[in-house]
Amino acid sequence: MDVSVNFHVASRQSQFRVPSELIRINFKHVQRLIEKQRLAVDAEVAKIKAADLSPPERLAALRKTIRGFETFQKKLRQALDKDRDYHARLEARRAHLCQLAQWAKPSPDGDMVLNLHNPNLIQWYRAEHMALIVDYLIKSYVPPSPSSTSGKRFKSDSENSGLKLLASIKDNYPGLDKLIDHDIFALFNRIFVSIVQEHDLDLVVAWFNDNKSFLKKNHSNLEFEINYCKFLSLIDQGEVKQAIVYSQTHLSVYSNRDHYGDGGQAMYEANSAKLKHIGGLLVYVSMKEEPSGEKVALMPRYRQYQQLLSNERWVSLSQCFMDNFNQLYGIPHHFPLYTYLSAGLVTLKTKSCYHNHTNTIFGNQANGSGHNTPAHDVWGMVDRKFRGPNHYYHALKKINHCPVCSPELFQLARGLPYAQLITNVFNNPFKLPNGNIYPFDKLLAPSDNHLDEKSILLRKNSIKDPLTHQVYNISDCVRVYPA
Template identity: 25%
Template sequence: MDSLSNGDSAAVAAAETVAATAVSIMPQSRIRLADSLKLENQLLKLPFEHFKKSIRANRRIAEKEIGAVIDSVIDAAQQDMSKEEAVDHLTSLVSRLQGLKRKLEEGSRTENLQAQRCRARLEHLEAAQTENVSEWNSTREKRFLVDYMLRMSYYDTAAKLAESSNIQDLVDIDVFQEAKKIIDALQNTEVAPALAWCAENKSRLKKSKSKLEFQLRLQEFIELVRADNNLQAITYAQKYLAPWGATHMKELQRVMATLAFKSNTECAAYKVFFEPKQWDYLVEQFKQEFCRLYGMTLEPLLNIYLQAGLSALKTPFCYEEDCTKEDPLSQEGFRKLASPLPFSKQHHSKLVCYITKELMDTENPPLVLPNGYVYSTKALEEMARKNNGKVTCPRTGLVCKYSELVKAFIS
């Protein structure tokens, strides 16, 4: 049990171990893929956190029930019971223990499910070392799409994509469905499910200095004031809001003033407490706390990778009229997506061969055709070898001898 207390570091270490192993055995052309595995902390952490949660829940149930049974046996031993009373008492204890057994069996199934998911995700990351990288990337892209759909509340579509792609163990549909119940309740102006979630995760939320429970309590107080239940609101504040006074006195003073201003006030400082957008704020705050609790990114993974890719490609040249059509940012749609992103921080230009898509450098220098187009030596040598010393420009169709090509020098 002690080894499970360092969940965050264990999940990160596992991801980095897989990435380091991949780097050590993979060729240079695939090192970038190995580096990207270091970003997969969320993939491993979430089922691992659920695994720990299941273990803690089963342990609490066992300790509570066994402790109660032992206390009951001790009390019974100190009483002068008849034979029939003793039999009835023992029968009730047996029934209680049988109930505990059923609960532990159910808990064990949950633990096995989470362990299976951890294993499946480790195997998925290790599969990046295999030769079929395109298939692995395809699975990864589907994971990102499912993650995006779940965050955008397209639960049915996400479930169908996960099922059709056989990646149920690599995505977290059940986790997001748990969050959906709380989000739906908040959108229906109900705080009870969210408060129950806060109570269930109280120690971890306290460690992260979360204000979610406090905000939920404030909203529940405001609803009592809105309904003109002032006495009940005061009682509620004494019981649930007063303990927060040491750290949130200013917020408490402002919200308590609503007892005097009422829900129909025109004073902007207090009118805001009664506006419907307060519930939208609670929904967003819950989403953020939910993501932090399970080590998930606040933004969908699809957005993060898309923004990173667009930023890496974005240069001032992309917005010029003569930008090559092969540049994704030559398209208006990509330009709009990239407009708020920073430019790529590349201090030196790179020449990439149109034919092989490989970098042209001193090892593979560029050659200039008579029509001015430039291609790599490697590509043109291969073309000349197959065509009796002649090369053909793939963009204009010009045919010339390899001896007519001129070497270009990169300064």
């Protein structure tokens, strides 16, 4: 299958969506800024025109108006700089894609087919691969836990491995920072880590307040999740009275169906189900404070209340934040790196994958289907012994380097469909000692031009490399792709 320019354009739409959303959000911010300044100036001018003001008071009001305008101009300049940066990202990504036209030729269907052997195109792909890796590292970075760093919390992005990699390769890949919305991804990672690892609500509350109008318009449930987590945190800290007051102020409104508007029935039912457990949770907490409360609290009947005070509430909040963040900026829900890896793995996955029974990853695979949950953590199994041998590679005395079977990619490939292939591109390919690979039938079948020569070689149990003209014994050839 030929790789076309249209394929790359279609697969990179999300790269243009995020800056476009940032431009829209920044423009809305400028509109609100101008409207706020207009109202403030009208109020100050009306105050200055008042007849009961003395000249010194009028002068002070005028100076206040001037200071307000200076602050307004500063904010406008910052918004203008952001707008220029976002437009520069779009232009850099457009120019990056337009480079493909230099290494493509027209095809009969009207598309442009790329020459994959062009060295400039190979360098272009290297830059793309680095962008995918940086994107993945920025989003998925998890700092060391506070317990392993003497209680130190990471509020800065300076330790983010993705940003470190981006800074280290910027000289080799100029303009790569324009292909990645690293500031947005770093913001997402910082807020996500503060929720899941640090159990801190400050950053997500600030982000919610900055984007409240969008979230309200799209019927977001993030505000409820924040208030619910805050309530449970107060309970967990023993501040029961404060938690009751907080629930009356911030949670009681969510028990009213009219609060959700049209189309909010599912959200109303989900939130109401959570609120119904609040009364029982307060009783459960009071029981724990009694002398024999610890034993009573551990009974199976109270397991649901133990679960309410577990880390599940932070996971639920982080998932809600992630969904809203992706919706706001138009970010794909899956890592782009995973998307491209899946596209490659699905072409390699065959029915013979996951049949390595010496590998503990596949120990619980029923009938070799490869679609059951593994019994162990596969991400740490990088030792070569976990890659083979299976019944094919054991006979060849080789190590199984199949990406689908590798511990690193096993989880990603586990749910992918099988490649609908009967044989390899070469039918029964064999590798010669010099590394060249040919279909074995063509090595044995003599051509009309060299009929006598090949017949002599075959009688000697030898074959000849068609390219290098080197002669080898047939027993030295290795079958490299089991049928």
